Amino acid sequence: MPNFKKRPSQKIHINKESFDLSSGKFKEHFGDIKNSKTARYIRRRTEQHAKDRAASERYTEFSRMAKQKPKLRDADAPKTLQEKGTETVSKVVKYVKGHKKPRDERAVRHINPKHLLWILAAVCLILIILSGVNEKIRRPFMDAASVIVVPVQKGVNSIGLWLSDKLEAQKTLEALEQENQDLKNQVESLNMSLTMLHQKELELERLQELFKIQDQYSAYDMVAAHVISKDSGKWFSTFTIDKGTNDGITRDMNVLASGGLVGIVIETGPGFSTVRSIIDDESFVSAQFEDTSELCMLNGSLTLMEQNLLEFRDVSADVMISMNSALLTSHVSSRYLPGLLIGYVVDYQLDANDLTQSGHIKPVVDFADLQEVLIITKTKQTSD
Amino acid sequence: MSLYRIRNFIITAVLVVLAFVLQTTVFSRIHFLGYAPNLLLVLTFIYGYSDSRIVGMLIGFFSGLLMDVFFCDVIGYHALVFLLIGFVSGIWNSLFYSDDLYIPLLLLVLSDLFYHAVCFVVWYVLKARFELGYYLIRVMLPEFLLTFIAGLLLYKPVSALIYKLKEVPEQ
Incomplete structure (x- = not known):
């Protein structure tokens, strides 16, 4: 009877002692761990640790100098670097022990940006296709816009109209007199053409009567x-x-x-x-x-x-x-x-x-x- | 959802609506200009560049939808273009040091160029019309300049606002 049982996957036990923080390398070989998330995380953190270690060395150098020249003590940058170094180490140990990622401080958590991009792009494409096929798809968007944006637009627009009215009122008396004269002339000529039009309308009615045309677009x-x-x-x-x-x-x-x-x-x-x-x-x-x-x-x-x-x-x-x-x-x-x-x-x-x-x-x-x-x-x- | 996130959401939504109304109702009324800066694009870019890809994408998507609902027969066209702009500006955020003003402005112009290029291809090249020179000078260039100026004026205050909003208030 062959053994159909799945081979148990290689279990890796990593703890604080598994890697050497001072050298930044693992103490022993862990099989195919190279590309695992854990390994990548640890690699990144150990690199950071190496940097921090260098910084703390600089700090000790600095503090040695500071003892000789007390004024330099005011600078606080190396101190925070050392704190950061110890924090990094404790985070790595915590991660390795509990397999928990450190808390994400971004505004929108738990969403992969690439996934969101694909989802929204798919939504856009579906909307493009649907709005080509069926006009009803616009309805909810139009309703929402009527509630949210249109009132603001109407308000802004009426302010604009009010302003242009005020500007109009600033016209000088001279210009208004000129305009009045022009308008009077225009009324004269319009009156003339109106009488002519009236005659033509009577003629039109007569002809329409004659031809029994219904003027449906008048x-x-x-x-x-x-x-x-x-x-x-x-x-x-x-x-x-x-x-x-x-x-x-x-x-x-x-x-x-x-x-x-x-x-x-x-x-x-x-x-x-x-x-x-x-x-x-x-x-x-x-x-x-x-x-x-x-x-x-x-x-x-x-x-x-x-x-x-x-x-x-x-x-x-x-x-x-x-x-x-x-x-x-x-x-x-x-x-x-x-x-x-x-x-x-x-x-x-x-x-x-x-x-x-x-x-x-x-x-x-x-x-x-x-x-x-x-x-x-x-x-x-x-x-x- | 904590209170400060709701506050941030409301402020952002008001900014988007304000930008849209300014762009379409106020600026397009100024007769001698005839052109208006693409404020929604500026806002999408600044949010993507100063915050993150996700925020850039969301702002781009919704401001694009606004444009589509009011001015386009196809819903989703502007949304898709602005979505991509928001995403890409979020990527640039991690590539460049963001306190410098020149690089974001250059990237903003690139985003605007992308928007116009897509418009040109979708609405003109596909109809076999290639009067590119005319479009470049009369359609794109004035809007480019106005969008650039808007970016110049808005980048610092808006990104400062975004950083201010991102601070988590102490409990």
């Missing part, structure tokens, strides 16, 4: 919101506003400011929403020319962001494009409501392939200075 319900924070880097052009699901905001709602399209709501939390502006590098808008109704693709780009421009592409070569013609959101867009003004053409050229034209438009919105925006509380999906 009036959208809108909600106003403040911009509370902007991405600080230049890589993204997204910002957050202080209205969220509590105010009826949902994903894919269109955002306007000063009469033009700003962007689209990409995420919503209870007290805030994230908006991607149309000048963002990731943004694509399906648009059409107001005069020719020709469709094109508008996209933002990091290089054009600085000049506050957008790029349009894929307009067939036989279409006449005129400078300053307006671009509106198109009726084929899946997310943008049709007929919203985006901007005006500033330049265009024929592409190298001789088949398509491309160019740039200037948005009506000044993206560098956005403070308040309007959100249309209607999405394209529900209106279909």
Whole structure:
């Protein structure tokens, strides 16, 4: 009958007498102990002990000198070194006897940093994948942010608005008079155009009646919101506003400011929403020319962001494009409501392939200075 | 958990939120700058460098999550990058003598460079767009400078605060 019993592992008994503290070496050979944790610890400690021994030798030398020159006695460094030396020895003996590590004084104990790195990296990767697959994964994070960060942002933002109001109030009387005059002139001309518009509206109604068209996009319900924070880097052009699901905001709602399209709501939390502006590098808008109704693709780009421009592409070569013609959101867009003004053409050229034209438009919105925006509380999906 | 650890936790959390609000609400409002220093990165770096890998990683992870929740469609992207920065700055802590100001600032700039390089690769090179010169001058350089200045101003006080917090009060 062969012996299936496991060979007992070699037991090592180490105690105070097993190694020579003065030489820093083991008195006898202990088998395959070289790479064990104990051995490494002892090796490190004995090296330390050797250093400390040298230090204490220096100390005795020092104290011998100190007896001759009593003033040197004040220096306390060698004394602590000697104390440290004896402490090290006692720690080694304690460790060898009880196989206990000395107490760790760090803030977060019992965690290996490498393990934590792998765990958190895995969490990040899982979140990246999940947020690509399912949007609901954002919900708890948005809720937490609404409670913790957004109130602070709102507070800071209102302080900023108050300050800029105060600065505004410092304008001189002269400037105000000038502004008043300008505004009066503007009112005059606006009144003129208003009467003209009124006539045109009557005409439109008459024609609509005639053609039985229902003007379904004439009036959208809108909600106003403040911009509370902007991405600080230049890589993204997204910002957050202080209205969220509590105010009826949902994903894919269109955002306007000063009469033009700003962007689209990409995420919503209870007290805030994230908006991607149309000048963002990731943004694509399906648009059409107001005069020719020709469709094109508008996209933002990091290089054009600085000049506050957008790029349009894929307009067939036989279409006449005129400078300053307006671009509106198109009726084929899946997310943008049709007929919203985006901007005006500033330049265009024929592409190298001789088949398509491309160019740039200037948005009506000044993206560098956005403070308040309007959100249309209607999405394209529900209106279909 | 003892009382002083709870205190340290609260102070650190307040610092992170403060840095985020300063970075995104206050600095990005200053119109003539248009850029803001990456304070969260500075904070992550200083914590990793002055405390330990673990603290650096935790701060990096949570401040990255903040950035993701507010400005990124992918949750976990900034968190991963900041996590690595926190970990590596914790390693540097054991390699360099930490009271010197020049080495931490150099390492901070390296961390910022890493962050921008990852952004560039993930969002641009993968879409086959390589206008590196433009990005370098108009996107990275101003933020580099601002982050460097922020590091210069913040390193001493924040690391002093961290060392102060690490002291265990006598029972």
